[in-house]
Amino acid sequence: MDVNSNKGHYALPNEAKLTMPRHEVGESRQKAKRQNQRFFLTTLLARLFVIACTAGLTVYGAKEMYDVLNTNQITSLQWLFLGLFCVNFSWISYAFSQATLGLVFKLSPFHWRRKEQEPEGVTAILLPVYNEDPVRIRASIEAMHDDLVEKAPGKFAFFILSDTNRSESSIKEKQTFYPILNHDESACPIYYRRRLNNAERKAGNISEWVTRFGADYECMIVLDADSLMSAECLQSLSRRMAAEPTLGLIQTLPTLIRADTLYGRIQQFANQCFGPIYAAGLTTWHGNASNFWGHNAIIRTRAFAESCGLPLLPGEAPFGGHVLSHDFIEAALLRRAGWGVRFDTDLQASYEEAPPSLIDVMVRDRRWCQGNLQHKAFLPAKGLHFASRMHLLTGIFAYFSAVFWFSLIAVGFALAVQAHFVRPEYFNNLSLFPNWPVFDFEKARSLFIVSMGLVLAPKIYGWISGMVHLKQCFKFGGPIMLTLDTLLEIIISALYAPILMFSQFLVVMDILKGRDSGWAPQSRDDGANSWGETARAHSYHTVFGLVLGASALYLSPQLFYWSLPITFGLVFSIPLSWLSGGAKRGNLLSKLGLLKGPEERKPTPIVKRLEQKIAELASLEDNLLQPEEAHALEAYLNDVQFYHWHLAQLPEEEDTSFNRDRICAAWQIENSESLDELLTHLSEKECLMILKNRSLFMALQKFFHMSDEGQKQAYA
Structure with missing residues (x-):
């Protein structure tokens, strides 16, 4: 059968090819296209504030810690501890400065409006898929499709870009999608393509579409398999790109929804309550040199084609080969080519879903960590914008901070062991006066309180912003519920934090040994793991926590109590991780009215439409060929x-x-x-x-x- 003789069955439009040359790591920066300069001074002042605040707090922390450790002579081990402390303190100071900047702008009565104008032509909506649940994806597509047909007919077209490489999954995928394909080209067509060669993973999936079909679409909106956006949000993205012809990319702030597990609810509440504060700080100092998170963003297709052909890194995986975390690099390459990259936090109804359990987050972190550490090859690259280098450095340090955190604990315990077992030499100099060892506990306690204040500040800022904006406050259930939920999130997150940090430390060590993470699909179920699976995943955490706690108790009761925030979560990592997943356990909080964000208390129309579609398609799952019943080819x-x-x-x-x-x-x-x-x-x-x-x-x-x-x- 000839494809052209059966056009009604063909799942793709006519090809419209674009060239997409592959670039080198280091190339000369092109002259920036004339950007909107309305907020140039604000961006400059914001960057100076972040730099000055981070540097000032780091100097303060270094001085205070020096005074804490100060004896008549600081040992080499204490100097090492001081250096590690400064690195960790600068990291939390950097986060604090951005959150503080965000709070200032969230409380400011002045808010700028982005320019919009009606675009010409059709905007493509790309939905990359990799061994995902096709019924859930179809529900999202139908919800967005119906919304667009009502409010913006003829303006958008969906492309399902499958990289699924399992036979049963691919057949189930096709069974699910082919009834909705290619029926209403004049309103909002839905196309489907399964790539036969999965080269370069998601980045290759997108670039293959660009080279085959990109010339017919001025812009493309890239989604994830669990993404959802309203017609109003999709229209605003395309209109803002049309109004700013020198912009190459606009990133939205996705809101987490549909969490039904304990860990998912924690992430969802933090995203909806604290996330906007941090995001406001980011967008203020980023200016037109922002970042890309790989989804829920609009990209100018020709700009992407000419700028974002990813280089091949020398050597083997995990550091060589194809670029794994492509989104940061694509944003940097767009900016290097002169295109603006913007983070618009004011756009509403841009959604995604969170990993359901702690183990799922650890699995995702393994892939993200390898991709971010790969970016070290780009840090010294010629032509990158200052802000782009900061994005790359921040991404690397997001995982390498676990190494510095672990090293700080190790050196701190080494100092405690030294103090316990090594007899001090009070008269090691030729002097009539002894060198008494001094450790200023008052300064240490004050510095600890300051450090905790810096860590908790973004959460407190989110609570303050919610309490000040009463309309937003009542979306969280009112002042009492907002306060209770904030305290509950802080407590539970504190329990999980040392588990995640130690997990990231192990991941970084594993990658430094040269082990490749591969390409595993993300879990979209409720993350309910058995006790056996959980115990295997957290055996190292438990052993490390027990050794740490027992050592601290042996050395000093005071040290034991100081280390409890770390050791408690590690020792109980198995039951904590087991509790993190499972819809039954998570929904118990919802029944108690806890950790319920605005999108759960009063869903927006597009979220309601999604839930309706999921319910309508529930029977489709039963009708699909099940692997245990018959071979997939029989379909x-x-x-x-x-x-x-x-x-x-x-x-x-x-x-x-x-x-x-x-x-x-x-x-x-x-x-x-x-x-x-x-x-x-x-x-x-x-x-x-x-x-x-x-x-x-x-x-x-x-x-x-x-x-x-x-x-x-x-x-x-």
């Missing part, structure tokens, strides 16, 4: 229309190079007497080869079992 052989639809997607030209799996699959199809015989011996790789090879897929027709003559004619 095609039991449905004439589905078979021809899949055949229409396969390319006419086939790869004729030697491939063992293709040869074995062809031999088995030819020599199997029945479908059952074929499916019994077919491997996963051979099945995938049949699904992407036109001649092999057509050869399956010998196994059709028809119930009537009409179906036989349909297959003929």
Whole structure:
């Protein structure tokens, strides 16, 4: 069957190609395009504030710690402790300065309005998929699609870009999507493409679309598999890009929704209450050199094509090869090419979902950490903007801070061991006066309080902002509920913080040993893990916590109490992690009215529409072919229309190079007497080869079992 003879079955529009050259790590910066300068002075002052505040607090912390450690002679181990403390203190000071800046602008009565104008042409909405639940994705697409057909017909087009590489998952995906494809091209078409070669992962998935179809679309809105955006938000993004022709990218602030586990609810509340404060600080000092988080953002397609062909890094994974965390680099390359990159925090109804459990966060961190550490190759690169280097450095330190945190604890305990076992030399100099060891506990306590204040400030700022803005306050349930939820979030997050920090330390060490994380799909279920799975995931945390706590108690009761904020969470990491996942446990909080954000108390129309679509499609899940019931290939052989639809997607030209799996699959199809015989011996790789090879897929027709003559004619 010729693809062109069956256009109604073809899931993609005509190709409109763009070239996307691959760039080098270091290239000359191009002259910046004329940006909107209305807020230049504000951006400059904000950057100076962040630098001055971070530097000033770091100097203060260094001086105070020096006074705490000051004896007549500071030892080399104490100097090391002081240096590690300064690094950690500068990190929390940096976060504090941005949050403080955000609070100032959140409380300011002056708010600028972004320019908008109606764009010409159609904006593409790209939804990359990788072994995800297709029913949940279809619900999101239908919710957004229906919203756009009502409010902006003819302005948008969806592209489902699949990188799914499991045979059963890919067939289930196609079964789910093909009924909604390509039906209303004049209003808001939905297209589908499954990539046969998964080179460069998500970055390669997007760039492949750009090179094949990008010329027909001025802008593309990139979503994640769990993203959701209202028609108003999608329209505002496209209008703002049309009004600012020198902008290359606008990033929105996604709001977390639909969390039904303990850990998910903590993230969701923090995102909705504290996140806007921190985001306001970021957007103020970023200016037109902001960052990209990989989704819920709009990108100028030609700017992306000319600027963001990612370089190949020298060496092997984990540090060499393809760029794993592509989003930070793409933002940096856009800025290097002169395009503006902006973070618009005022846009509403941009949503995503959070990992459901602590273990799921740890799995995601493994991939993110490797990608961020890869960015060290770009830090000294020629031509990058100052702000872009700061984004890369911040991303690296977000994980390397765990190493400095662990080192600080290790050196601190070494000092305690030294003080316990090594006899001090009071007369080590030729003097009549002894060198008494001095440790200023009052200064130490004051510095600890200041440090905790800096850490907790963004949360307190979020609470203050909520209490001041009464309308927002009552969206969280009123002043009492907002206060209770803030305290509960602080307590629970404090328990999980040392577990995450130690996990990130282990991850960084693992990557430094040269181990590649691979490419695993993100969990979208409720994260309910068994006790056995949880115990295996947190055995190191528990042992480390027990050793740390026992050592502290042996050395000094005071040291034991000082270390409790760290050791308690580590010792009880297994039950804490088990509690973090599971909808039944998480929804108990909801029944008590705790940790319920605005989007749960009063959902917006697009969230309500999503929930309605999920309920409507619940029966579809039961009708899809289940792996335990039958082989995935049978879905095609039991449905004439589905078979021809899949055949229409396969390319006419086939790869004729030697491939063992293709040869074995062809031999088995030819020599199997029945479908059952074929499916019994077919491997996963051979099945995938049949699904992407036109001649092999057509050869399956010998196994059709028809119930009537009409179906036989349909297959003929």
